[in-house]
Amino acid sequence: MSEVPELSAHTGYLLRMVSNAVSHRFARSVSVESVTVAEWAMLRSLYGDEAVSPSILARKMGMTKGAISKLADRLTEKGLIERAANLDDQRGHSLSLSAAGKKKVPVIAEFAEDNDATFFAVLGGEEQERLRHLLHVLIDKHGLSGVPID
Amino acid sequence: MSEVPELSAHTGYLLRMVSNAVSHRFARSVSVESVTVAEWAMLRSLYGDEAVSPSILARKMGMTKGAISKLADRLTEKGLIERAANLDDQRGHSLSLSAAGKKKVPVIAEFAEDNDATFFAVLGGEEQERLRHLLHVLIDKHGLSGVPID
């Protein structure tokens, strides 16, 4: 009968509610390390790899070049990453973690772990696995991994 | 062994990826109606109820008074909602949909339906139900419904 369903009738809406809640909590918890969620994603993306060009990072993180540039600025100011010239191509350069950045990643990873564990603890272990599975299916089938238009 | 888990090891991260994808698609689809996702949430929240005060709406939508005020400004400019004085309390007033707003809600609801149906179609019907169930559990157990600190 109801022509107009409730907002909560949409799975996308529920998803947004939950996602916002988790992200907010995480944002709060990492704010004591003076880092934002997007910054953390970049730091983590640079961990392990020796040096990555902004354009590759942009593809990897699903952001535009401009957005990456700005993020990189902030992290450089904070002394967590470094820009280095390319020998082969003078146009480009590469981004890598500074010593401080390398030290900080495991610390923040701990926060991420805790945040995740706490939030999803209200689900049983099996349910958590089920949720992860469903999300993975959605990610795979939709080819999510960020590929900005740019 | 790995001290630092991948970003994708965190359920919160997966959730954010999927949620962003759904919201982006929806944002695009409603943009042809010149409305944003947050605006849609407010429009839908006002549908049905006759008139709601900004403060009640703030609690309902999980936003601060200031954020509600700004959103209401935009929707008023677009002619989709109206502000009316309260007879009893001269400090407050109430928000309600304009005739145009009332007409627009079912239209946008249709977009929301389609967006949701399309995106989650890659899951089977049973899996969709399972996902909704899990999200509901998280919402209930965490008392999500937005209750900003303000």
Add this chain to the structure above:
DNA sequence: TATTGTTATACTCTATAACTATA
């Protein structure tokens, strides 16, 4: 004084587009 709502300010996130320096 407490409450309702607005306004001012600020910051994150992100996009688009114009621009610079190479290639």
Add this chain to the structure above:
DNA sequence: TATAGTTATAGAGTATAACAATA
């Protein structure tokens, strides 16, 4: 010309805090 990055601009989303009017 094409590509790598930066910068300029803009707008959504949201928060905090100061403020005005009323209770």
